[in-house]
Amino acid sequence: MSVYREVLTQYWGYSEFRPLQEEIIESVSSGKDTLALMPTGGGKSITFQVPAMAKEGICLVITPLIALMKDQVENLKAKNIKALAIHSGLSKYEIDHALDNCIFGDFKFLYLSPERLSTDLFKARVVQMNVNLIAIDEAHCISQWGYDFRPSYMKIIELRELLPDVPMLALTATATPGVATDIMDKLGFTEPHLLKKSFERENLIYVVRHTEDKHRELLKIAGRIDGSGIVYVRNRKKTREIAALLNKEGISADYYHAGLRFEDRTKKQEDWQQDRTRVVVSTNAFGMGIDKSGVRFVVHLDLPDSPEAYFQEAGRAGRDEQKAWAILLYSPADEKSVERRISVNFPGLDVVREVYTGLFNYLQIPVGIGKGQSFDFILGEFLSMYKFNALVATSALAILSREGYFEITEEINNPSRVYFIVGRDELYRFQVKNKQFDGFIKLLLRSYTGLFSQYVPIDEHILSRRSGLSRDNVYKYLVSLAGSHIIRYIPKKKNPVVNLLEERLDDKNVYLSSKQYIFRKDKYISRISEMLIYVKSETKCRSQFLLTYFGEKDAPRCGKCDVCLSKNEKSLNQKKFDAIKGKIKELLAGQPTEVLKLVRAVNFDEKEVIFVLESLLENGSIERLESMELVWKQKGRLF
Ligand code: ADP
Numbered sequence: 001m002s003v004y005r006e007v008l009t010q011y012w013g014y015s016e017f018r019p020l021q022e023e024i025i026e027s028v029s030s031g032k033d034t035l036a037l038m039p040t041g042g043g044k045s046i047t048f049q050v051p052a053m054a055k056e057g058i059c060l061v062i063t064p065l066i067a068l069m070k071d072q073v074e075n076l077k078a079k080n081i082k083a084l085a086i087h088s089g090l091s092k093y094e095i096d097h098a099l100d101n102c103i104f105g106d107f108k109f110l111y112l113s114p115e116r117l118s119t120d121l122f123k124a125r126v127v128q129m130n131v132n133l134i135a136i137d138e139a140h141c142i143s144q145w146g147y148d149f150r151p152s153y154m155k156i157i158e159l160r161e162l163l164p165d166v167p168m169l170a171l172t173a174t175a176t177p178g179v180a181t182d183i184m185d186k187l188g189f190t191e192p193h194l195l196k197k198s199f200e201r202e203n204l205i206y207v208v209r210h211t212e213d214k215h216r217e218l219l220k221i222a223g224r225i226d227g228s229g230i231v232y233v234r235n236r237k238k239t240r241e242i243a244a245l246l247n248k249e250g251i252s253a254d255y256y257h258a259g260l261r262f263e264d265r266t267k268k269q270e271d272w273q274q275d276r277t278r279v280v281v282s283t284n285a286f287g288m289g290i291d292k293s294g295v296r297f298v299v300h301l302d303l304p305d306s307p308e309a310y311f312q313e314a315g316r317a318g319r320d321e322q323k324a325w326a327i328l329l330y331s332p333a334d335e336k337s338v339e340r341r342i343s344v345n346f347p348g349l350d351v352v353r354e355v356y357t358g359l360f361n362y363l364q365i366p367v368g369i370g371k372g373q374s375f376d377f378i379l380g381e382f383l384s385m386y387k388f389n390a391l392v393a394t395s396a397l398a399i400l401s402r403e404g405y406f407e408i409t410e411e412i413n414n415p416s417r418v419y420f421i422v423g424r425d426e427l428y429r430f431q432v433k434n435k436q437f438d439g440f441i442k443l444l445l446r447s448y449t450g451l452f453s454q455y456v457p458i459d460e461h462i463l464s465r466r467s468g469l470s471r472d473n474v475y476k477y478l479v480s481l482a483g484s485h486i487i488r489y490i491p492k493k494k495n496p497v498v499n500l501l502e503e504r505l506d507d508k509n510v511y512l513s514s515k516q517y518i519f520r521k522d523k524y525i526s527r528i529s530e531m532l533i534y535v536k537s538e539t540k541c542r543s544q545f546l547l548t549y550f551g552e553k554d555a556p557r558c559g560k561c562d563v564c565l566s567k568n569e570k571s572l573n574q575k576k577f578d579a580i581k582g583k584i585k586e587l588l589a590g591q592p593t594e595v596l597k598l599v600r601a602v603n604f605d606e607k608e609v610i611f612v613l614e615s616l617l618e619n620g621s622i623e624r625l626e627s628m629e630l631v632w633k634q635k636g637r638l639f
Pocket of ligand 1: 014015016017018021038039040041042043044045046291
């Protein structure tokens, strides 16, 4: 057994690699820079985790999403693998401490958000680490051509100079051929090396429905397809409305969007994941990093911005490799809303400048400073302070982020943390001298372990309950102990953080290249236009359409999407098709029948009968029982 397979079995308990995982692992282990393209759910994490475990040293993992970073670290820890993360939500002390651990402790994984790379603190320490691999997740973020460009990804190339001999593994689930080449170029690959798994999802049936009544259509879908589902809509209000509509019809549903409190979002997500809720109606804030089986349908009520986004969102159905549906509902009015969307996403450059000034005023940063600093950012407060329109301001902030002025993270949910910076002896002396703290210090030590060696998450609420002190007093004790240099105390944080990548510029120096702006706008328009073509096409297999977009030239027809099915029906003379179908229905409605018996009983040309049978199986009119017999489904065909 290869060493990699041993690692896979020992830590993950899996016996086999999935397609392409082993090739990727062997490629990076032989020192080659590698770009790996795998669809969501393909198993990307294993491809850097396994080779890193098989080798001495630590693996750096660059990833933009703090919540996912935390999840991965927890998962590794649960396997007794030492991992940690540094991101904007942590204090300087914590980052310092973590970096030391990476040099002197036997840590195997350091997750970091890309803006950390350019800090002096990080640069000075990383060269002292024994780095065995640099993994770059969501690697498409480095490409201006991609749909999610993040300027801080451009800093990754600086790692090359610091760690010239360490191979890079770039990973993404969404890259057109142009973006793939750009990624390898921007990361300074010694030579291009691309490993790609086909994005074909054989169990996923793509369907587009043209309808004036999307609500009715949705109810029909949720009523006829069993299992969990996700419904994507574009605005927050609609998430509530559609969830209410489903509930009214007896379909258990909940809504989700980024404006909800963290606790609520976690609860909603868990309810769905544990099958307490069947359907989640959400904006595109839902689904990142979700790995749930039993998702049988993803319905889009509004047109997604790009095939990339659609493919990712639709792909959340059927991750368990069982049959699932990706359905897009379209009405002619949607085309008009596309126009509106373009103008909201690309407000005039003067508006963008106003938002720039507003942001720095809000942060109270004068011209000439701010570079490298991070601040809490409460969007609602910012908007109401400056009376900006939410959609326009959000777009302007996104444009400024892409220009590289700053980055705004997702909401960070960090508990409060405490770390004793004095040893036990010194603490004892302090307790003797300061009797008023004695009880509280004892409470802390009784409640948590490890306080002398690391930052430990604490909960002021629990401390208050245990001590009988008010929350306010608990807080005061903690702050005083920190003031006396006994502990370090980092209060909990929930807001997004804005990281300033550049100092504040004088208003007239805020440079927004209109060439770039037009370039991005054009790209946006061409991507959304592709989606329009996707929904309007009546001849191209849906799966083939998406695969061609992602550069797969010889993708086969799927034979199951709405286009393929209607072609199937047309390819057989409709009258004959209906006649065979009628006969099948008549036979199966009576009793479940074994397939060969059925084919013989229909009494038409065998090939044609099989053809019709397959179509009916695909569109859900017929079902195969455990006994392998076929039955006619009472609910009838779906599409
Ligand atoms: P991606 O990042 O590509 O979306 P993940 O790395 O999250 O995918 O993996 C998706 C799921 O597949 C995870 O639950 C993971 O544990 C599982 N998985 C990955 N590789 C294997 C394997 N070789 N055998 C079985 N399950 C695997």
